Amino acid sequence: MYKQEVIRRIFLCCILGLLFPFSLLAQQAVDVTAKADTNSIRIGEQIKLQLTATLTAQQFKDANFKVLFPVLPDSLDHFEVVTRSNLDTLVNQDQHILHQTFTLTSFDSGHWEIPPMRFEVFSGANATPDSAITLPIGVDVNTVAVDTTKAFKPIKEIKGVAWSIWDYWLYIVIGAAAVLIIGGLIWYLRTRKKPEPVIKTPTVSPYEIAIQELKALKEEKVWQQGDIKQYYTRLTDILRTYFEHQFSIAALEQTSEELLQNIKPVTKLNQQRDKLRSLLAIADLAKFAKLQPTADEHQECMQKAEEILEWTKPKTGAAEETGTDATLEKA
Structure with missing residues (x-):
């Protein structure tokens, strides 16, 4: 009886020792994703690329736990970065979701891939950072279809736009204000009283x-x-x-x-x-x-x-x- 109890306790200790590293790893794991709003565009159209990192409440409150988002250059392979948003945080129950949006475009037709995005995860003040990498995203960049069965149409002539005084209202207001100011200054300079010269009476004759x-x-x-x-x-x-x-x-x-x-x-x-x-x-x-x-x-x-x-x-x-x-x- 006693031997069975000892064997049971040793077995439980072994099981806990094996599971403890996995529990620590689960606490430090960060879910990172990269999603595009479309996988097919025409040349010159734009793609919204959303990068997210999901943290638990414990990780978010930990001052030594940090997640660094990837820094995208202005140009990727076959893609150009048009705009980039600031890093924002959403709270969903016990999770904190960090996200950043990039606007991309491409002027090369073909099937291209947005490369994997690397996030740096710091779990301690002096700890070596870990990397969390997203999957690549495939995007088809298509050319504009041209109907070759139809004849080419001539270039249209330039059409003039009717003149409107409202197109120049700002210049008119500025000019009128300048005239009023100049006229007011002239009137003031002409009508103001000139200061009478102060004649100092000598104290000694x-x-x-x-x-x-x-x-x-x-x-x-x-x-x-x-x-x-x-x-x-x-x-x-x-x-x-x-x-x-x-x-x-x-x-x-x-x-x-x-x-x-x-x-x-x-x-x-x-x-x-x-x-x-x-x-x-x-x-x-x-x-x-x-x-x-x-x-x-x-x-x-x-x-x-x-x-x-x-x-x-x-x-x-x-x-x-x-x-x-x-x-x-x-x-």
């Missing part, structure tokens, strides 16, 4: 600037250091700049005689013409004739310049702000 420069000239003691020409050049330039800014006279560009003639219409400035004439005469001799005026003449010229500024300085009223306080008289 020409009189104040001239007084400050005369003060700086005295403090530098230029003529005391022997630079007589520099002293009179700066002195006359201060007065000329003051006349130009205060009375709108181009004093910097005029000779001494021209300046004395142009100050006549300015009443206040004309009343100081004798002082200005004497100052300019000494300055011209010192700058151009190398005259050496005395110390008293240096101080007297500075005093005359200060008196001219004091006599012609603008009043503090709003009407005198721009230096137009000088009344004009006929020359």
